[in-house]
Amino acid sequence: MTDKQKQYLLGYLGYYAGVPDGIWGRLSGEATRAFQAGFGLEPDGVFGPATEKRILAVIGSGEQPVEKKAEEAPGWWREIRYFTRAEFRCPCAACGGFPAEPAESLVRLADQVREHFGAPALPSSGVRCPEHNKAVGGVWNSYHLAGKALDFRIQGRSAAEVLAFVRTLPVHYAYAIDERYVHMDTE
Numbered sequence: 001m002t003d004k005q006k007q008y009l010l011g012y013l014g015y016y017a018g019v020p021d022g023i024w025g026r027l028s029g030e031a032t033r034a035f036q037a038g039f040g041l042e043p044d045g046v047f048g049p050a051t052e053k054r055i056l057a058v059i060g061s062g063e064q065p066v067e068k069k070a071e072e073a074p075g076w077w078r079e080i081r082y083f084t085r086a087e088f089r090c091p092c093a094a095c096g097g098f099p100a101e102p103a104e105s106l107v108r109l110a111d112q113v114r115e116h117f118g119a120p121a122l123p124s125s126g127v128r129c130p131e132h133n134k135a136v137g138g139v140w141n142s143y144h145l146a147g148k149a150l151d152f153r154i155q156g157r158s159a160a161e162v163l164a165f166v167r168t169l170p171v172h173y174a175y176a177i178d179e180r181y182v183h184m185d186t187e
Contacts, residue, residue: 003028006047009055010035014087017124017151017181026135030091037097038065038086076104082114083107088126088147095129100147102127105186109169110150113184116165117154124181125151143172149185151177 004022011020015038016031029045037043039054057063065086077085088107089097114121125136128144143149154162159176166174166184174184 001052006052006055007031009059011122012059013055014120014122014124015091030132034089034091037089038084039063077107080107080111082111082121083123087123088150090127090129090132092129092132092135094131098127098147099129100127100145102147103186106148106150106184109166109171109184109186110152112169113152113154113162113166117157117162119157120155121152122155123150123152125149143185148172148187149183151181151183153180153182 002022003024004020006024007016007018007020007022007028010016010028010031011018013035015035016027018027024047028047032047032051033043033045035041035055036045036051039058041051041054065084085102086097088102090099091097110121110123125144126149127147128136128138128142130145133142133145138144144151153159159178159180159182162182163174163176166182169184170186171184172187174182177183
């Protein structure tokens with residue numbers, strides 16, 4: 001399997017946020033770590049044979065990420081229709097994934113967006129630790145640090161189309177990151 005194919009598979013599952021180019025860098029490693037953490041593998045960031053086998057099985061079966069700390073998640077998560085807590089985790093293996101909890105208001109808004117479009121909503125960045133936030137160029141007071149921001153795309157929809165709907169919701173701030181991805185945050 002080529003690096004570009006790996007990036008496409010990670011992107012299909014919502015872990016790789018870049019444009020697949022076959023150049024294995026920081027985004028590819030972080031996406032691999034996040035996938036591994038969500039699907040019961042050692043999150044080392046190496047896309048080896050075990051990760052390849054696991055990602056193909058996940059795509060073939062439609063399996064959802066393992067929620068290792070589900071007992072710690074608030075009860076309102078049971079009401080969330082389209083997302084798991086793991087999809088909001090920081091991809092940085094050093095912080096453990098949840099230096100802050102995803103805000104209930106944010107997750108409920110994400111569920112509404114997914115429901116409205118009837119297509120997969122693919123998060124690229126949810127909760128961030130300060131180190132990861134700095135590494136991706138986030139501002140010092142980013143809402144991602146408090147679990148109150150989400151960068152995502154809707155499969156088959158432009159950012160302009162998604163943003164137009166998001167702005168009808170009670171969000172604090174929303175903007176198009178590029179042609180595909182939207183940022184939204186809540187207070």
